[in-house]
Amino acid sequence: MENNEQQPIFGIEKLYVKDLSVEVPNAPEIFLEQDAPQVEIQLNTSGRGVGEGVVEVVLTVTVTARVGEKTVFLVEVGQAGIFRMMNIPEDQMEGLVAVACPNILFPYAREAVSDAVVRAGFQPIVLQPVNFEQMYLQRLQQEQGGPTEVPIQ
Numbered sequence: 001m002e003n004n005e006q007q008p009i010f011g012i013e014k015l016y017v018k019d020l021s022v023e024v025p026n027a028p029e030i031f032l033e034q035d036a037p038q039v040e041i042q043l044n045t046s047g048r049g050v051g052e053g054v055v056e057v058v059l060t061v062t063v064t065a066r067v068g069e070k071t072v073f074l075v076e077v078g079q080a081g082i083f084r085m086m087n088i089p090e091d092q093m094e095g096l097v098a099v100a101c102p103n104i105l106f107p108y109a110r111e112a113v114s115d116a117v118v119r120a121g122f123q124p125i126v127l128q129p130v131n132f133e134q135m136y137l138q139r140l141q142q143e144q145g146g147p148t149e150v151p152i153q
Contacts, residue, residue, distance in 0.1 A: 009053070009086040010096065015108055018058055019078030022116045026070050031121065037065035037072040043130060047097035053086035057101035061109045063117070063125055075116045075125075079109035098136040106130060 024030065042062040050056050058080045065072040083101055085093065106129075114124040 006087050008088045009084060010088065010100070011084045012104065013054065013082040013084055015079075015081045015105070017077065017108075017112055018080035019060070019076065020112060020116060021074075021076045022120050023071070023074040024120050025074075026072070027121075030067070030070060030072050033067050033070075033072070035067045037067050039125065040064045040066075041127065043102075043135070045098060045102045045132075047101065050082065053084055055083050055085055055097060055101075057081050057083060057097055057105065059102045059105040059109050061113055061127065063113055063127075065122070065125075073117065073120050073122060075113055075120070077109050077112040077116065079105045079112060081105050095136065098139075099132045102130075102132045106132075 040063070042060075042064075044060040044062075045057065046060075047055050047057040058078050060076065060078045062074070062076045064074045081101060081104060083096075085096060088096065106127075110127040114126060117123070117125045
């Protein structure tokens with residue numbers, strides 16, 4: 001059974017909302033606006049070790065809606081997870097933190113954003129699926145200053 005100790009382990013320990021903020025700075029007048037707002041979405045991921053083989057990953061989703069120069073609403077959700085990662089090769093850790101963990105967190109963040117927007121008095125925002133692998137590869141390409149080949153499996 002000594003071989004089992006070296007098997008890669010990847011598991012979810014806990015999922016939670018680490019940060020949630022809702023701002024409607026121009027209420028109540030903004031509810032009288034007839035124009036459809038322009039919506040901007042920003043995504044950010046971060047990870048940090050919190051113990052032996054334990055990593056906290058936070059997916060931050062910021063949704064800003066504007067009509068002209070006026071902010072209609074701003075919602076920011078920090079959806080977090082604690083993941084157990086043991087016996088995983090070092091060269092694969094960054095990919096897990098940047099791709100696999102955000103893929104797990106995203107549906108929870110999408111629900112939290114939609115719920116917060118509705119509670120603020122607006123129509124729900126349904127975030128479209130995100131390709132975290134593509135985002136990760138683009139970031140690697142920018143960091144290396146050149147094209148990155150994507151291995152075909």
